[in-house]
Amino acid sequence: MAEQKKTIELEYMLNTPPVILFNRLSSPSGLSEWFADSVVAEGKVYTFTWSGIEEKAEQILRKENKVIRFQWLDEDEGNPWFEFQIIVDELTGDVALVVVDHVDPDEENDSIDLWNKQIEVLKRGLGSL
DSSP, rough: OOOOEEEEEEEEEOOOOHHHHHHHHHHHHHHHHHSSSSEEEEETEEEEEETTEEEEEEEEETTTTTTTEESSSOOOSSOOOOEEEEEOOOTTOEEEEEEEEEEGGHHHHHHHHHHHHHHHHHHHTTTTT
């Protein structure tokens, strides 16, 4: 039986307008700037490539400038998904990116480290450091 995935939520403050951030989270060109070596979309199916290894995910939820969710297509473990949420503080206008992912419990720290590194690349690309 496959091990139960653990849901993690990571929040990052980004100094960028939601519309620009959403483009980096939802478009193949935006995602290839920080998330994967290359990203190709055919309809709602995105092919992410890292070091020559391809992974496919389907975009299963999209709310413009708010949230985008991808579900992995090649997982045997119940097709876990990952999601990017953009939250704007109504009082301050601060923009937060919340990453929701499902990880193996014994890989939680590695997954968090990886997300932290990826988001640093995203921040650099946005000029948001």
